[in-house]
Amino acid sequence: MSKYPHGEIEKKWQAIWAETGLFRLDTRSARPKYYCLMMFPYPSGELHVGHGRNYIIGDALARFKKMEGYELLAPMGWDAFGLPAENAAIQHDIHPAKWTRDNIAKMKRQFIDWGVVYDWTREVTSCQPEYYKWTQWLFLRLYHAGLAYRKAASVNWCPSCKTVLANEQVIDGQCERCCTPIEERYLEQWFLKITEFADKLLEELDGLKEWPERVITMQRNWIDRSFGVQMEFRIKGTDRSLQCFTTRPDTIYGATFMVVSPEHPEVARLAARSPRQKEIRRAVDQFIADKRSGKARTEPSKEGLFLDAYAENPMTGEDIPIYVAPYVLMEYGTGAIMAVPAHDQRDFEFAQRYHLQIREVIRPADGSSTLPQAAYVGEGLIVNSGPFNGLDSRDAIQSVASEFEARGIGRRTVNYRLRDWLVSRQRYWGAPIPMVHCPSCGVVPVDEKDLPVLLPEVVDFRPRGDGKSPLATNEKFRSVACPKCGGPAERDTDTMDTFVDSSWYFLRYLSPHADEKPFDGELVNRWLPVDQYVGGVEHAILHLLYARFIVKFLHAQGLVGFSEPFARLFTQGMVCKDGVKMSKSKGNVVSPDTLISRLGADTMRLYILFSGPPERDIEWNDESVEGCHRFLNRVWRLFCEHNDVIDQSVTGAIKYDTLSESERVLFRKTHWTIDRMLADIADNFHFNTAISAAMELSNTMTSFAETAAIAPGSNAGKTLRFAFDALIRLLAPMTPHFSEELWRRMGHTGSIFDERMPQPDACYVTRETFDLVIQINSKIRARVCVPAGTAAEDLRQIALSNQRVKELLADKHPQQVIVIPDKLVNIVVR
């Protein structure tokens, strides 16, 4: 039997879509807007079917929305700067620019082969000067707003990539790219003050109702805000004091010692006064070395050392010993803590190890304290705390905080886990940071009108390992006149983290070629927030947090009218094979090219969408792909055998009353399918169940068409034509070439994507009859076919008078009869 000529059809329609600009946006359209955005990819080379899934889900969604009547913005671009391009370029000895350009061409070709369509007139490429000019502009704006600053900081250094990494790029103490253990270095770096927006970033998460709950949770945990008190402890015998932060000021009377981080500046000063100076220094050096080697991360211990010094507990007036221990982190709070062993498990373990005093100051009302086996960290009644005795600990938090403030030795404050964003990279392939270092004026920003600061093409871009960017070797690039005094100065030779590039690209799509502004404020305000953002969960924290930050900044500057960029977020699952994520390095990739030449792009699309709900991971199965191909062939054959009937020119209105029973069944099945497929896709992009509904309809149509000869224009013919018409339109987002071709062969002249989705008629979405389930004591005992909508009382009577029910009930009397209309009757007997 004839197979449909997928190769020929697909090439034909791909050419037509490109020529007619299927998804070309008309910004002046009166139709409601829909901004459907895919996370723009890193141009890493050839894509496998695992990558393909992302784009196919997005494309199916875009086509669906178009057919729902929206004016669609579906752009695509390239996150083209970054480490992998450079690493690969070094390996293959070609320029990163060429490598990137070649990959982009390959990937574009693949999108076309898959039938994935974008408005390519809006393509943006982050490594092009016309784009990164505005990334630099963004940096300058941040700088002028005081949100970009330079700080000598202990940074994560990857000895293999020879660059600094952001905290976010360090996974388990290793580089996220090459898994080399991270070293710590102390360098001058550029930071963006994301912490300035920490509260907004946290609070506005509540408004993101259409984001996956887990992404919201991950962001919330990442920011991790805690309210507390920063307080001052005088160091005995000196005129200095230690600042520490606590969320539990209510436990102050239980603070029997203090602990400072090995990196705390006070450690050296205190050590200098100690007779054990050498011993202390050696131990502290060891702590720091362990931390840098990542050892401390894997085996947390409550090791520490007494510093031969005491502080005064400002509430009890007691002298309490000061220890140094690596469990206190320099990066959080003040790098020093008041230790309350009775009510903090870490302090408890430390106190046990060094036999320090453990004083209970909170007693739970129900006697549930875990002391003396473990710290009691819950709420309770304040004891052993002078004037605060008898208070509830929750109230005591406020009372003690107020007391500190009243005495001027503490203040209420907020701490975040979120750190400022380190954005400078000692790498070549990125947007140069538009700053100049002048011996007389200091750090001077480049003038906006002098942007872009062009990345020089010819540079020995291999990394050096001396903490400097390859750009530092380019004398021509480096030396520049100071924008302020005109004297000889040097450019900053670092480039920006690529997450800066990707934090604003979705604004650029509205005016991709504007060379006088980064984005068109008016268009952006009309088209954003993005209606649907689609991408992988791996960006749940980094990219999405940075993009939110930058939009909040632009909002604060009055440059955009919204403060959240993405109204709705969808994170799709991965494609696995043999139980693990499909990837080149695992050697389990399936090439889309071979699959397409054998079975066609529509089959690949259909399979990918059918094999599971899009938010979940799917396991690739070559055999199941065949099943999808068979389905398309069946539909094709159905058309070929009945094309005279299905031809659009023979249509006529269907009069339901004149239909035969089998025609009514098919007619209703069609309405049911329309209803279900539209709901499944609209609801959560559940293409998998939508496709199974399409298969059901196709099965019904096939058996309908086999029972009798069908004449064009007859009731049977009109009903079949109606069903086919609906099926083809409903399938179009999933199998676009296939649907376009059949649509054309039905006699239509335009594109199916200029059509609307069929709409269900509520009176026909249910079946005319249904099988009433009759249960006795919740066990199914009989089924009876009855008309839909039969009244509850009638259903009750049907059930009770059923022959089999009577037999089974015998002389027993129903105690209760539960009737669920259009479903079942449950007769309860005891």
Add this chain to the structure above:
RNA sequence: GCCGGAGUGGUGAAACUGGUAGACGCAGGGGACUCAAAAUCCCCCGGACCUCUGGUCCGUGUCGGUUCAAAUCCGACCUCCGGCACCA
């Protein structure tokens, strides 16, 4: 350790606010067509049992509970996956 998510046939998965568990596929078994194969079409396909054109019982990770009725709700636990992890 804390915070999320998930456990359903041989397999991918369905099951809308509790109401027929396993739709729709894949694999498998049997048959038709064919010299044969491919393709296509038809039938069977969770388990156990019985007096086998039918019927009974069991079955959605485990154990309890609520309910006429639980994959679905509640409680405890087990396993897997993801995120965070000495955050004061």
